[in-house]
Amino acid sequence: MIWGISAALLPIWISSFIAFGWNSLRVLALTVICAAAFEFGFRVLTAQKQKLKDGSAILTGALLGLLLPPTASWQATVVGVFIAIVIGKEMFGGLGQNLFHPALAGYVALHALFPQETASFSQTVSAAISQLFFENRLDLPSGPSVFSILIAGVILLLRKWIFWQAPLFYLTAAALTSYLIGHVPIYGFMNGSVFFCAFFLVTDGATTPITKRGRCIFAATAGVLTASFFSWMSWMESVVFSVLLMNAVNPLLDRFVRPQSKGLR
Numbered sequence: 598m599i600w601g602i603s604a605a606l607l608p609i610w611i612s613s614f615i616a617f618g619w620n621s622l623r624v625l626a627l628t629v630i631c632a633a634a635f636e637f638g639f640r641v642l643t644a645q646k647q648k649l650k651d652g653s654a655i656l657t658g659a660l661l662g663l664l665l666p667p668t669a670s671w672q673a674t675v676v677g678v679f680i681a682i683v684i685g686k687e688m689f690g691g692l693g694q695n696l697f698h699p700a701l702a703g704y705v706a707l708h709a710l711f712p713q714e715t716a717s718f719s720q721t722v723s724a725a726i727s728q729l730f731f732e733n734r735l736d737l738p739s740g741p742s743v744f745s746i747l748i749a750g751v752i753l754l755l756r757k758w759i760f761w762q763a764p765l766f767y768l769t770a771a772a773l774t775s776y777l778i779g780h781v782p783i784y785g786f787m788n789g790s791v792f793f794c795a796f797f798l799v800t801d802g803a804t805t806p807i808t809k810r811g812r813c814i815f816a817a818t819a820g821v822l823t824a825s826f827f828s829w830m831s832w833m834e835s836v837v838f839s840v841l842l843m844n845a846v847n848p849l850l851d852r853f854v855r856p857q858s859k860g861l862r
Contacts, residue, residue: 598758599652602797605752606659612745617667624669625662631678632658639687653692657681660700660797664833665707666714673714677707697844698804701837708834743792750796759800762809763816767795770820778824790832791823794840804844811854819843
């Protein structure tokens with residue numbers, strides 16, 4: 598399934614290439630290669646069984662590569678991947694044991710250590726956002742269009758690699774909150790960052806609740822937080838910090854939201 602999710606990213610990779618050319622593929626290739634290398638090296642040093650075949654390191658690298666701007670330097674990219682894989686994933690015990698989404702942990706670390714790179718890119722693209730669905734939306738650093746993300750999301754849903762409730766609850770909550778707050782037009786939440794989060798971040802099996810009811814609560818709350826945080830930060834930052842905050846309370850959701858014998862589980 599993990600390899601399938603990675604393959605479903607292909608439409609987004611293509612859209613990113615159309616938006617930024619070889620620079621976007623350079624970042625994506627570097628994050629994937631470094632992710633595999635760091636996991637392999639860490640497990641060699643700690644005398645653990647290699648887990649590259651499960652595909653989780655590749656997926657983490659691919660997701661982080663799509664979150665980073667195509668202008669990211671190779672040094673910053675390598676540091677971000679190192680933190681994502683070694684600290685965010687492996688030091689927590691590997692696949693299924695990490696508290697925080699490793700790709701988001703790497704992004705936040707990169708944002709903190711190299712703020713000039715992400716900040717300058719955000720300022721550059723803030724004036725370039727235009728068409729909604731088919732034109733590449735530059736609010737997601739890698740630049741894929743919402744349409745390409747929807748294609749990837751449909752693949753995930755048709756293959757049943759994700760539960761449909763999470764994207765629905767997240768997008769609905771984000772849209773309603775944007776409307777109620779009134780600080781941004783309702784179409785404002787319809788951007789690459791939000792849709793990428795809906796299909797690839799709030800659906801992560803390792804850092805979201807084990808029950809369907811818990812996942813719905815997780816996704817809906819993340820949607821509310823995303824729209825709320827936009828009052829003082831970008832959509833990209835709103836997405837990242839809302840999901841990480843929900844990752845932190847995920848153990849509480851698992852504890853208090855119990856499976857039911859009927860209905861949602």
